[in-house]
Amino acid sequence: MMKILKKALFAFLLAPLFSFAQSNYKTGYVVTLKGDTIHGFIDYREWDSNPNAINFKATADNKTVQSFTPADIVYFNVDDLEAYQTYTGKISTDPTNIDNPSSRDTSSKIATVFLKILQKGKNLELFSYTDRIKSRFYIGETPGYNPVELAYHIYTDPAAQNLARGIVTDNTYMKQLFALANKYDAMDSQLEKIFQTEQYMGWYILKIVSKINKISESDYKKSGKGNSAIMFFASAALNITNISPGTPSAYFGAGGKSSTSFGPSVGLGISISPNPNTGKLQLRVEANVNTASYNSLYENKVEPYIGVKASFNDLITAFAGEIIYNFYNSENLKFYAGVGLIFEYNSYSNAFFGPQNPNNSFNGTTANEPYSFINNQTAFVGKAGVQFSKKWEFFIDYVSSTYLTDAGYFQLSSSRERIGINYLFK
Numbered sequence: 060m061m062k063i064l065k066k067a068l069f070a071f072l073l074a075p076l077f078s079f080a081q082s083n084y085k086t087g088y089v090v091t092l093k094g095d096t097i098h099g100f101i102d103y104r105e106w107d108s109n110p111n112a113i114n115f116k117a118t119a120d121n122k123t124v125q126s127f128t129p130a131d132i133v134y135f136n137v138d139d140l141e142a143y144q145t146y147t148g149k150i151s152t153d154p155t156n157i158d159n160p161s162s163r164d165t166s167s168k169i170a171t172v173f174l175k176i177l178q179k180g181k182n183l184e185l186f187s188y189t190d191r192i193k194s195r196f197y198i199g200e201t202p203g204y205n206p207v208e209l210a211y212h213i214y215t216d217p218a219a220q221n222l223a224r225g226i227v228t229d230n231t232y233m234k235q236l237f238a239l240a241n242k243y244d245a246m247d248s249q250l251e252k253i254f255q256t257e258q259y260m261g262w263y264i265l266k267i268v269s270k271i272n273k274i275s276e277s278d279y280k281k282s283g284k285g286n287s288a289i290m291f292f293a294s295a296a297l298n299i300t301n302i303s304p305g306t307p308s309a310y311f312g313a314g315g316k317s318s319t320s321f322g323p324s325v326g327l328g329i330s331i332s333p334n335p336n337t338g339k340l341q342l343r344v345e346a347n348v349n350t351a352s353y354n355s356l357y358e359n360k361v362e363p364y365i366g367v368k369a370s371f372n373d374l375i376t377a378f379a380g381e382i383i384y385n386f387y388n389s390e391n392l393k394f395y396a397g398v399g400l401i402f403e404y405n406s407y408s409n410a411f412f413g414p415q416n417p418n419n420s421f422n423g424t425t426a427n428e429p430y431s432f433i434n435n436q437t438a439f440v441g442k443a444g445v446q447f448s449k450k451w452e453f454f455i456d457y458v459s460s461t462y463l464t465d466a467g468y469f470q471l472s473s474s475r476e477r478i479g480i481n482y483l484f485k
Contacts, residue, residue, distance in 0.1 A: 082114070083337055083388065089115060089127055090134040103137045105337050108189045109173050110143070129171045143173040144186065146197070146206050155193050155213045155259070157226065163214040174206060177265055180272025182243045187261060196264050198235065209235055211259040230257050236267050245271040288335030289485075291328070292345075292452070296479020298324040300351035300373070302463065305470030314357040315369060315469070322350030324477050330383070341383040343397070349375040351475065356415060366415035371430065373463070373473075374406040379440055393446040401440040401458055407432050430469055436461035444481075452481035 084100040091097065102114035102124075112128045113135060127135065129145040136142040150172070153164035174186035174197060184204040186197040197206035209232035216227045237254060240246045250270045256263075303317040304310045326347025332338045351373040359367045381399030410430060414421040438461045444454030460474040 084116060084119060085137050085140060087135065087137040087140075089113075089132045089136075091132055094133075101135060101137050103140060103337060105334055105339055108191065109175055109187075111173075129173050135173075142176045144176055144206075145171065146174045146186070146188075147171040148206065149208065150188065151195060151208060151210070151212075152192060153212060153214070155211060157213055157228075163212070163216065163227075165212075177261060178268055178272065178274075179204070180268070180274060182245075182272050183239065183268050185265060185268045194261075196232070196259070196261065198239070198268070200239070207235075209259075209264065230259070232259060232264070233257055236264070236271075240267070240271050243271050245273065288332040288338070290330045290332075290483050291485070292330060292481040292483045294324070294326040294328070294345070294347060294454075294479055294481045296324040296326075296347075296454075296477040298322045298349040298351060298375075298475060298477050300349075300473055300475040302351070302353045302471055302473045305466075305472065308468065308470035310369075310469045310471075312360070314360045314367070316355045316357050318353045318355050320350075320352040320354070322352070324349040324479065326377075328481075330483070337388070338393075339385045339388050341385070341395075341397075343379075343381040343383055343399070345377075345379045345381070347377050347379075347477075349377065349475070349477070351375060351473070353471070363419070363421060365419045365421060367413070367421070368415045369412045369469075371410040372408045374408070375403050376406070377401050377403045377458075381440065381442060383442070385446075391448060394444075395446065396443045397441070399440050399442070401438050403436045403438065403458075403461070405432070405434050405436065405463065407434075429467070430463075430471070431465040431467055433462055433464060436463075446483075450483050452483065454479060454481060 083103050085103045086098075087101040087103075088096055088098040089101075097115075097117075099115055099117045100119055102116075104110065112126050115125045115127055115135075116123065129147075133145045134143070148169065149167045150170050152166045152168055172188060174188050177185040177187055177196075179185075182201055184199040184206075186199070186206050188195045188197065195211075196209045198209055199206045210229065211232050212229040214227055214229070215225050233254070240250055240254075247270075250267065253263075253266055253270070299319065299321055301317060301319045304315045308315075324347055326345055328343055328345030328347075331342045333340055333342070353369065353371050353373070355367075355369045357367055359365055379399050379401040381397045383395050383397035385393045385395045387394040407430075410432075412429065439459040440456055442454060442456040444452050446452045454477075456477050458475045458477075460472050463471045463473050
């Protein structure tokens with residue numbers, strides 16, 4: 060049964076490698092170069108970088124798919140999720156890696172790309188553009204909202220003796236935003252406090268732009284997109300533990316056998332989706348409690364030649380961190396696989412090593428010795444499963460082998476699987 064479970068889990072984990080990229084069409088529209096608005100469905104993706112093209116269908120069941128690039132349309136909107144505007148202009152190309160800065164670089168390129176719209180208000184519009192080099196932010200003023208890059212540079216200057224490692228941070232974007240705040244009479248004590256810190260990050264710049272656009276704190280929070288979706292879950296499972304002696308151990312040579320136990324497992328966890336609009340990637344933290352036992356009955360192959368029993372119980376408290384990917388991701392059905400690390404604490408009880416027949420002479424024990432138990436283990440965990448009805452999951456996971464005892468007579472190691480269900484709730 061162990062081999063079957065491991066093969067099933069392995070097949071689940073390999074499935075993403077053989078699955079085709081899945082579509083995720085959402086209602087939306089595009090605006091053509093002529094200014095025509097075409098409603099339909101846009102294939103919404105986990106865009107870590109701004110897309111170079113989008114797939115569009117006129118109807119949900121239409122098999123004809125059109126591809127639009129920034130050269131084909133001026134705007135596209137995925138309803139209630141994201142919007143992008145075509146931009147042709149200057150894009151800075153210098154890296155801004157503070158860990159490995161280069162010398163001063165003012166290079167740029169002229170390109171036509173999709174800018175993501177972060178906010179459009181009565182005074183300003185904020186955009187972002189991310190590629191393999193870095194993330195950039197653009198600002199546009201009413202009435203035309205023509206994008207201008209908010210300048211930010213990091214470079215080394217050997218002449219800057221007063222700076223650590225000679226690293227210079229050019230925060231020109233702060234001067235640009237400060238000037239706009241004064242221009243639109245938005246400067247107050249709250250905004251002054253925000254300006255005291257400098258962070259070239261979307262959430263930080265968005266707070267400043269929201270103040271300049273006179274958007275209230277409550278409205279700003281309501282309109283925030285890209286916030287992580289958090290779900291909690293409770294699990295109930297069957298814990299299947301296989302405990303085996305090391306083949307070079309004296310215990311194995313004397314006839315000691317492997318043992319498989321079946322026990323209950325219960326747990327609680329939290330799942331975070333960095334992009335809940337697609338929900339493909341999840342970060343999970345889980346705590347669970349599992350029961351296991353070891354029971355080996357064998358005929359001793361060395362003196363004394365009698366029936367021997369080795370047994371103990373194990374209560375396993377585990378904490379796991381996992382990365383989960385939904386390789387099939389529809390509204391009510393998801394197939395997923397993931398990997399992670401698990402930290403376990405083992406509490407042993409009822410330890411016994413001695414003769415099966417109490418009338419036989421043998422130096423047995425009911426204490427933890429001579430097992431020399433190890434309480435703390437760290438292992439890898441692989442997980443696969445299916446989520447259905449938005450509330451329920453069926454899963455299988457496998458915890459890699461760890462040693463339960465020190466190297467010595469026994470050299471016992473343990474691996475385990477769980478088969479169970481999760482109930483998800485907010």
